[in-house]
Each structure stands twice: as structure tokens, then as C-alpha cells.
Amino acid sequence: MGQSSSAASEGPHTQAVPPGCRTLDDVDIIPDEGVSPVSQRLLEGCIRRAFTHQDQLTQLIRQGADPGAIGGLRVRGATRPPLFRYSCLPFAIDCPSNYPFLYASGAYGSLMSVALPQWSSRQLQGDIINALIDGGAAVNAGGGEDLGVDRPIRAAVAAGNLTALQTLLARQANVRGFLAMELPHIHGAAPSATREYEAALILVYRRLAQHDSTLAAERFGGMNLVYSAALRPSAFSQQFIDAYLDLITSHGAEFAATDHSGGTPLHMAAACAFPCVADWLCRQLTAEDINRGKPNQPNETPLAAAAFVLDRFIRQDGEGQQRSRRIRECKTTIRTLLKGGAAPSTSRMPNATEEQRRRRQLVLSEYATVLNQLSEVVISAINAALAPQRDHSTLLARLLPLAPHHDGAHPHPSPSNMAFGPHEAEGIGWKIGAFLHEPSAAGAAIDEYLIFDTGLKRRVKAAVDHFVKSAATQTSGNREAVGETRYEQQGDKRVKVTVPPLQCFAIRAAGNGGQVVGVREVVHRARLDEAAQHGVVGVIKGFNEHLGDQDCQFEWGQLGRLLRTGLFVSLGID
Template sequence: MSASSSAGQQPQQPHPQPQQQEVKIEKVEALFPPNTSNATKRLVQGIMRRTITPDGIRQLVRKGADPRVCIDLITSRSDAAYRRRVCLLTLAIDDWSTPTALECAAVWLAIGGRLVLPLWPSRETQTGVLSALIQEGVGLNEPPTSPAPAARISTDWLKPKPIRVAVRAANLTALKTLVANGAALQGRQVALLPGGVRVTEQYEAALMAIYKHLVKLNPCLATEAAADGDWSVILRAASVGRVYSRAFIHGYLQLMMDNGASLTAPQQQPMFQPLQRAAVTSPYHVIEWLCQHLSPAHINTATAHWPFGAHQTPLGIAAIKVAVWQRQARSEQRDETESREAHGVVLAEYLTVLNDELPQAVMDGVNGALCPQRDAANMLTWLLPLARPAPPTTPTDTSTAAAAHAPAAPSPFALTDATAQVAWKIGAFLHEPEAVDTITLGQPVVAHRIKRAMQHFVKCAATKTAGNEEVIGGMANVGGRVVRVPLQCFAVREGPRVRRVGLREVVHRARLVEAARYGLTGVVKGFNTHLGNDDCQFGWGQLGWVNDIGLFKPLGIN
């Protein structure tokens, strides 16, 4: 039979209207218990077709319909029959997910089973139907009794609880109705992300509203593990694969962490840590978020055992996965070269980090630290010339009226070219050196060296210069070419003399050392290329600065 799919409706619509009221069932049979009365069958059919009203439910119950009835939804293939036992509350919940909660089992989809019900005419009707069923005795918190022993599979997902169906369906109206009527949240794992769902922007928005409402009702739901103790909300998010958008998954993880979810809680099986799991299932946005919130020690923790080999870090697992994909793309067999290929994948990606991401991160960190000072200096440069000293008063007349009519002296800043310099010095009180510490720069050794240099540069730029023009530098002849020379606040001691260098030379030196450490070639300098790398050749013990009286001071980088 053909009908309008509730999965295609938009959950944010205030009164979603189905195009048809006909049930869509493909390769699925609804089986009633033996000796089910006609009144009960009419009740079930009315709910599935969305043609019954709350008053109609009460009338059928008075005529002998059993609202506590459970039906088996059966899909079959040659070797087995698979059943899902559902109560009327579950059937009455509008479902916008694709596939729906009633058909989400992988075995159903493999067989081709479909069960998409139409929507109720309005949210108010749905609320009334759910409330009427509960008032007539449908259980809220007990799952339906187990399917018949003939079924090949009998697990919890075959007996979906109404509260979990409401969450997966992204149906906030149904969730609120169930909770208002006493549905339990604790112990139902309602904060776990659904897997195997095809999301839309509207579905994600509705699902996020569900989770915000849940943790508002009970923040402990964010720390609840699944019944087997293995699946926390974070681990579940790392296991669903590349399903959700970056904005949604980051918002969900942040919401759960803000309500107490742990990123590092030990699992019953050590190999199932969130970052390791994400490295296998490849949800890039989850990996990105976890790396921003885990310490380097946790990021580099190796598993005790893993199908890809013992003692693999998340990076090693991800690299092996990429190597496997590349080998499969070439239709080659897996052999002993896989580990070497995985190592090559990591190194190629790290070269991209050194060439692109690291220089940009340095620029972002410096600009973030100096931006408040620049903004304040720009504003003060315009405001200081408007300042006026208090008008003079005569010894004989100190009244306010006389002072108001006395001629005002011009602003001292209107008569000098030093206004911008004064504004810059005042703005220095607002610079934010801690912004340097918020950026991510990769491996600990190179990160320490570059951040130490950035801190020195920001301090000098903010407190030792006359303005932003001095920070960005002017044009000068360097090696026969006229180029821009930014602030040269570092010094390299070369015997009895010192050579001035800037932050970019120090950063490039750190990149060259890091590349040599891993045998990488192809680091792009990006400035003064006519000099090669000669201007960036020095030892870390040679690097320092010259103080106000001309003495060399080592920077202390090693």
C-alpha cells in the first residue's frame, strides 16, 4: 500500500499535515495476539491510520477494546522471521526520522521491510491520543513482553520503549506528553544519539531541542551509561559514524560535557575509548571536537588490544584505516606493507599541517593577542584630540558660570604628532597575551618552541613599539630585493655579533627542525624565498633578544 511518509515531514512545523492518512507497510505483517476482539483491532487500526480521536479511544475501550494490547510486527526471509513487539503508545508517536524507529533495525532494511505511518492532524490531537491511552491503562515504563520464541532474535531493540521512540523520532511533543504522565527517564539511555539515521537540518534541530529538554529535566542523563555499562553518551557519539553535521555534533558533545559527561571515563573494554572508537568509525567532526578537549596524554594513549594490532594510538588506527581504504581503491591485497603505508599517510598529512595549518594558527594567535590593543588605539586616536583641559578661572571669580564662559584651552593632543603613539601605549594595557595559549600547534616540542617565541613577540609588540605600523614593519632592501620587514624583536648570537630576526624566521626554523625529525621535505617558507633558508639557520641556544642597554639575553628555548 502507498501512503505519505512521515519521515519526509518537517518536525519544526507547528501543525504538520500528512498528504494522506493511509498506512504504508511493505514486507511487514502486523500480527495480533490470539483471540483479539474486534474492538481491539479497530483501536489498533485507528491508531496506525491516524483516524481515531481521544473520545474514540474511550468509546472503544468501553466496548471492550484492550488498550494494553501489544502487536508483533514481523518481516521474513527464507531462513528466519524477525519480530518487533510494540505497544499502542509506540504506534501513536509521530515519527520524522528516516528510517523510522519502527523500521530502523538493519535486518529489516536488508530484507526491505518498511513501516512508515502517517501523521496525526495536529500536535494537539497526538497529545490527546497519547494521554487517552495512558489514562486507559497503557504502561509507560515497561517494555512489551518478549516476542514469541519462534523469532530468531530477541533483544531490547525488538521491544522499543515509547520514550526512546519519541527521542529517535525527534518528537518533542510526544516526549513532553509521556514525561508529564509519569514516564521514567533514568535508566532508559534517552540521551544516547540515534545511529543509522539519515539526517536533515530540520531533524537535527528537532533532535537538539529534545536533548536540551532532557538534560534540563535531569542533568544526570548525560552521565548515564547503557545497560551493559559500555556505552556512554560520548562513546555512542563516537560510534555512530559520519551521520551528523559538524554544528550538531559539536553542540551535542558540548551539551553533554557541560552536564557532566566524561571524555576519559574508563570503559569495561579498554579498547572502546571515544577517540579510538572515532578513529575506526571515522566521524571527523567528533575527532575534531575530542582533540580540542582532551590532553595530549589522552590523545596519545595506546589501546591494550585492537583488531588492527596491539598498542595502537588513535592516530595509528586512523592511519591504518586510510591505508586500507587506499589499498582497496587500488584493488590490492593487504600485506606487510600496510603499516608502512599508514606511516606515510600520517607524514603526508603532517607536512600539510606544517605548511598550512601551523602558520595560520600562529597568525591567529598573534592577532588575537593584539586585537584588543589595536581596537583601543584606533578609537583613542580619534577621541584624544577632542579632550579639553578644564577652563582657567580668575582668582576673584571662581563661580561655575564664569568657568563655563571662560575660553577653553586646546587639546594638547591636537598640537602633536604623538597622538597615535599615546593611544597605542594606553591600548597596551588591553592586549591579551593569554590568547597565544588557546591555539593548537601540533606536537609538544614544536608547540612549546613556537608558543614561547609568540609570547616574546606579543610582549615586544605591545609594550616596546610606538604603534601597529612598527609591528607590521616597513619596506626595506633585503638581499637585493625590497620586501616588508616585520618587527625584528629576536636576536641570533653569532660569535661577537648578533643578527636581528623576526617571528616568522623563528617559526620557520621550528618547522624545518620538525620536518627533519621525520624525514620530510617540501616545507614551504612563504617569505624572502630569494634567500633560501639561510636566514633561518641557527641553534636554539643562539636565539634571544637584546635588552634596552644593548645586552643579549637568551630566550631559553631548547
């Protein structure tokens, strides 16, 4: 372990401080009671990255420094003892992505993330860690009876430091019995996780699973890793949470497990307002699991738990940023649950007291928001499906008039440019581009928004699918598909004319031959039915407001399409 570091003469690296973080200039190092002066020098040397060679550290140990010395960080001006304490080993671990994973205690019990300088090289960091262990530092110290003292292996995981993790594993660090693969504790004062930090964490978790494939299936204190993930603040992105939960469940973590009270990870994600975990769970669970109550509290569903938390934060005094953020997270979680299939839980929410009615109304208000936003999602889905056709048809419309042809009769030259009438090249390009439209892109956009396979989702997807197919193959151009406003000459006046989007749905009606409507009317009909089923008010139509809902009044069995012969064919949407 005595090899020289390749960066022995270099000092520590100081990187940009992430927003909201403290540096060593802002905190005091507080050693535990009984730490000797020489041990304090060792502790501070690890924290400040003062060693440029492992021999300097080894020399202090030979002088009597304890490599297991423990201390904490405290924001200057605060007086309480540090809540989190670390030994030399955790303090010696860098975060390669420069995301703070250590905390200093502040005033009134608050926690502030601290960004430490980094060692000049990974080699030096490894040499320092090995020198500490060789000098007697316990690789498995912390946790258990050492309340408030972090384990070195946990620090390596929280730092997303694969080099430190592999160094500790090589020195026989224990990884069992304390959920080594759980997400880091990121407290409210810490910044949101960066992409670099999330990528580093995934590499660390994969390495742990490779080291011991049974780690992901561990339970501790009555909960497993999925349950633990639901306890964490929403500092991580949806992409990261999806990757993390995919990884641990593929190695045995159960996503529908229950705790001692019968609560599930979805209950916990709802109660902790962690929408990313709720989103992932709703894509895996059955309708029964999503709307499950507890054994002795059948109405205590995840949706009810989320409503309780939102109501509590709304009724709190004050206008602080943290309160506002938590309210936003609670509302997002409720919307996620509703999009994920929890709407049936609204009928199970008690309605007897003012408090119960207030919480139920909070949920219904969020469902109105979900249904109102669906209109924009549908437009985006259609645009995604038709985008390749639009792009290529526009290009072809410009190129076709420039293309030479050789079938011109005398006296026209051969070759000569092709001649097109108004919008003719555009129409030809649109027909050719139809081979490139992507119906699956529309379905994927709807699936991303409406998570669970509900009646609302099936109706909307079927309507969008029919519209996209009709727009791509049965129209002469994008204008006909999406509608337009243009001016036409009528007599001696130019009149503004609004052409509605493609009306490709037929409504069969007795006696009058029926009517035709567009995708907006069909989607709004689906939204109205969903709102009526669950008692939601406030769904905004967003088009043809002067007609009210009159143009959206039909039964689903009446909805179909017309063939070129005029024959009505049902679309089979129920």
C-alpha cells in the same frame, strides 16, 4: 486522564521538511502481521496525527484496537520489510525542533529519515500518550526480545521531546539496562543536527540525569556511554558533543574505559571517524592513553585505526557522495588525533609491507596539512589578542585631533584643537590602547588548534606570547607590528619598500653579534623540528621563499630578546 485538550478542534501542524527527508506522502505504513484493521486505524491515526481529541483514540481502543500495535515505514517502491518498527507510543511522539528521528526502509536496505506532522499542541500530545497507556499500551515495550522495535522512552529521547519524556517518566517508564542516555542513532541519510535539536537533546539528558544520577555510569554489552558516543556518525556539532560528554562524565561515565578487546573510546572514535568525540577525548586523556595500543596488539593505536579506515575508503571503488564524506571525516579524525598528541604513534606504525607504508604515508600527509595550517592559526591568534588595542587606538586617533585643550599661549585661542604630526595621534592611541590587548586570546586560539600539551605547542605559544607582548607595548603602532608595504621618495624616484613584521626575537651567535627575526621565523623553526622528528615532508614556509629555510636556522637555546641597553636575555624556550 479524560481532560479535554485545549486544541481539540485543531488539526496537525505541518512544518517545513528538513533537507533529504521523506514525508508521509513518500512512504507506506506497513503494519506487522496480525495487526487487525481497527488496530491499523489506531496506528495510522497516531502516525498521521488524525486525532483531535484523546476520546477519539479511546473509542477505537474500546472497539478492539490494540494500543500496542506495531508497524513500520517503507519508502514507496521498496519491497523489503521495514528494518525499524514502532508501536503506537513512539509514533505518537513529536520532535519539537522538527528534526526527523524515525526511519523508513528504502531500496537495497537503505534508510531514509521521515518527518511526521506534529500534534496541534503539547497538551494534545500528552493526552494521546496517556490515553494509549490507559488503554493498555506497554510503556516499557520494545527492545530486548522485541528485536527492531524501539522503546517509547528511546523515541522520546531521540526526539528531544522533554514533554513526552516527562509524561513517560510519570507513568513509571523504565530507564535502566539499555543505556537510556546514549546518543540517538542518526543514519547517513539524515541531515546534520540543528542547534535547536541539540539544545533539546541536552535538556532531555539533563532531565534523565536528574531522574536517576547513576544512568550515565551504566554499561551495556561491554561498553559505556562514552564508547557508545564514539560509534555514532558525526551529525552533531563539536559544541554539542562537548556538552554531552561533559554531562555524562560528570555523572560517572569513564572516558578511559576499555572494552573486552582492550580498546578504548578513543580507539572507537578513530575507527568510526568521529572527530568531535576524538577532539574531546584528546583534551582529557594522558599522552599514554592517546598513544595506547591494545594488550595483544601494541601497535594498534587509535591513530593506526584511523589510518586503516581512511585507506579502506580511499581504495573503495566509486565516487559517491557518501564515500567522499567518509574520506573527509577520516582525514579530519587523523588531524584531530595528531593535534591531540598522537604524533608519537607514527613511529609505532609498521613499515614493512607496501600496505603498511601506504597507511603511514597517509598519516604523515595529514600531519603536513596540520603543520601548514598552523601558520594561519598563529596569525589569527595574534589578531585576536591585538584586536581590542587596534579598535580603540583607531578610535582614539580620530578623536584626539578633535579634543579641545586649554593650555594654548597667546595668541592661540583657548580652548583650541590639539595639533598632531603625521601618525602622532595614531601612536598616542596605540600606547593608550596597549592597556586593552588580550594575551589570553592568543593562547586560547592556539589551545583550540593544538589540543595536547606537546613541545610544538609550548614553543608556538611562547613565541606568540612574546610577539603579542612586544607588539602591544614596544611599538608605535599597528604598522610597525604587522609590517607594511609603502612607497618612499629616494632622490627623484618613488621606491616601493616592504617593511617586515616586528622583529622582536634575537638570536645569540658567537662572533657576529647575532640577528633578529620575527614570529614567522620562530614558528616555522618549530614546524621544521616537528616535521623532522616524525618524518613529515611538504611543510610550506609561506614567506621569504627566496631564502629557503636559511633565516630559520637557529638552536632554541640561542633564542631571546634584546633589552634597550642591548643586553641579550634568553626566552627560555627549549
